[in-house]
Amino acid sequence: MSADTIFALGSGQPPAGIAVIRISGPHAGPALHALAGRLPRPRHAAVATLRHPASHEELDRTLVLWLPGPATATGEDTAELHLHGGRAVIAAVEAALATLPGLRRAQPGEFTRRAFANGRIDLAEAEGLADLLSAETELQRRSAQAMAGGALSRAVNTWREMLLALSARLEATLDFSDEDDVGEGESALPPGFAAGCTTLAAQLHEWLARPRAEPLREGFRVVLAGPPNAGKSTLFNALVEAEAAITAAEPGTTRDVITRTVALDGVPFTFVDTAGLREEGAGAVEAIGIERARAEAVAADLVLWLGPEGQGPSSATLWEIEAQVDRADAPPKAAPMHRLSAQTGKGLATLRTALVTHARAALPKPGEAALNQRQHVLLSDVATVLDHAAREPDPLLAAENLRLARRALDTLVGRTGTEDMLDALFGRFCIGK
Ligand SMILES: Nc1nc2c(c(=O)[nH]1)N(C=O)[C@@H](CNc1ccc(C(=O)N[C@@H](CCC(=O)O)C(=O)O)cc1)CN2
Numbered sequence: 001m002s003a004d005t006i007f008a009l010g011s012g013q014p015p016a017g018i019a020v021i022r023i024s025g026p027h028a029g030p031a032l033h034a035l036a037g038r039l040p041r042p043r044h045a046a047v048a049t050l051r052h053p054a055s056h057e058e059l060d061r062t063l064v065l066w067l068p069g070p071a072t073a074t075g076e077d078t079a080e081l082h083l084h085g086g087r088a089v090i091a092a093v094e095a096a097l098a099t100l101p102g103l104r105r106a107q108p109g110e111f112t113r114r115a116f117a118n119g120r121i122d123l124a125e126a127e128g129l130a131d132l133l134s135a136e137t138e139l140q141r142r143s144a145q146a147m148a149g150g151a152l153s154r155a156v157n158t159w160r161e162m163l164l165a166l167s168a169r170l171e172a173t174l175d176f177s178d179e180d181d182v183g184e185g186e187s188a189l190p191p192g193f194a195a196g197c198t199t200l201a202a203q204l205h206e207w208l209a210r211p212r213a214e215p216l217r218e219g220f221r222v223v224l225a226g227p228p229n230a231g232k233s234t235l236f237n238a239l240v241e242a243e244a245a246i247t248a249a250e251p252g253t254t255r256d257v258i259t260r261t262v263a264l265d266g267v268p269f270t271f272v273d274t275a276g277l278r279e280e281g282a283g284a285v286e287a288i289g290i291e292r293a294r295a296e297a298v299a300a301d302l303v304l305w306l307g308p309e310g311q312g313p314s315s316a317t318l319w320e321i322e323a324q325v326d327r328a329d330a331p332p333k334a335a336p337m338h339r340l341s342a343q344t345g346k347g348l349a350t351l352r353t354a355l356v357t358h359a360r361a362a363l364p365k366p367g368e369a370a371l372n373q374r375q376h377v378l379l380s381d382v383a384t385v386l387d388h389a390a391r392e393p394d395p396l397l398a399a400e401n402l403r404l405a406r407r408a409l410d411t412l413v414g415r416t417g418t419e420d421m422l423d424a425l426f427g428r429f430c431i432g433k
Contacts, residue, residue: 005025005102007103007106008106009021010022019083019085020082029068062082063082109425112126123412132144136263138366147370160410173188173189188393201387208371208380213373223297225274225293225307231342231343235304239262239269264356302359303317303319319338324341325339326343
């Protein structure tokens with residue numbers, strides 16, 4: 001338990017209808033008492049007049065909650081002030097809280113970090129929570145909810161128990177191996193040991209084979225490519241502008257690249273337009289378009305190729321698009337996946353539907369927890385050492401493999417780990433979470 005008591009605005013940017021200030025730590029009760037003049041009945045909403053503890057000036061007349069630990073989100077004593085959401089109200093209450101002994105403003109993610117430190121959530125659940133807070137589409141929300149709700153954590157606990165059982169049986173045979181009763185050509189391993197490792201590894205491989213968290217978090221990446229005047233930007237605008245509700249336009253890190261993240265039918269997409277090619281000479285232009293496309297295709301989940309048929313980059317899934325069917329001078333394609341005119345809208349709805357269907361198949365299913373890079377690396381390590389253990393004739397080496405596997409599982413859920421990694425994760429949260 002931390003000695004400091006922290007407080008922060010947990011609700012959104014003011015001004016707002018209501019602003020929730022959360023206070024967590026051993027001084028949460030005394031702080032609420034100092035402002036409200038009493039401690040309300042635990043876990044029951046109460047109306048109170050909050051006053052400055054020194055001047056007794058009225059700060060707000062509002063709803064408060066007293067939530068004694070450890071059955072709270074952070075595991076600590078918690079108080080909540082549900083204020084009128086004006087900036088000055090919040091500032092006055094925060095200033096009053098800051099005068100109280102043992103209280104200080106929280107750092108980003110500090111409430112969640114305490115929940116983790118107090119064993120209320122594990123690391124995989126905290127990662128799920130971070131994704132839940134940044135979720136902007138239904139698909140993102142449901143997958144993050146599964147992770148935050150412990151889908152991976154429960155699996156890890158099961159695997160950990162299976163590992164411990166395998167280790168225990170192995171250690172038992174090791175204890176007896178002194179007696180030298182293992183005959184020539186006879187395995188020193190307990191019966192069914194290899195099969196046990198293989199069964200466990202199979203469960204890990206099933207998780208490892210699932211679609212990953214990153215394309216879900218960042219949006220299924222669709223790159224529009226082809227030479228200038230092929231209709232890329234018109235198509236890009238048609239695809240992103242119709243669904244501008246959650247767009248976040250970012251100037252690309254690469255020169256001349258525009259990316260925009262949108263949701264189509266609840267599925268997150270990042271569309272990439274390789275726009276703004278500077279035309280230097282007629283012959284070179286096509287080559288530039290193709291070169292740009294090659295570079296972008298490496299990171300793409302799908303390339304929409306608007307250039308000459310069969311000349312698109314080969315490194316990604318690619319759909320041949322004939323994009324300017326309204327124009328008489330546009331070169332036709334013999335066998336395009338889609339024929340459309342972003343200008344007139346012809347063929348656009350069909351393309352959108354096809355994109356959504358295609359991305360859905362490549363992204364985690366609704367409500368399916370997906371592994372992020374860190375989790376994937378660690379689970380791969382576990383699967384690898386288990387594959388080794390299954391083939392290992394020497395019980396001592398097999399036991400060491402199982403220990404390595406257990407250590408990686410512990411790191412996965414944060415039973416062991418480095419401060420750096422925790423700093424990086426909890427730094428992703430906003431203040432007040
Ligand atoms: N006002 C408010 N809303 C909020 C939060 C909050 O802290 N305050 N949350 C902030 O995270 C989230 C809800 N998370 C929570 C997680 C656990 C417990 C909790 O007290 N759990 C106890 C008791 C459960 C019970 O009474 O049934 C437990 O699990 O033992 C509360 C909130 C979202 N909404």
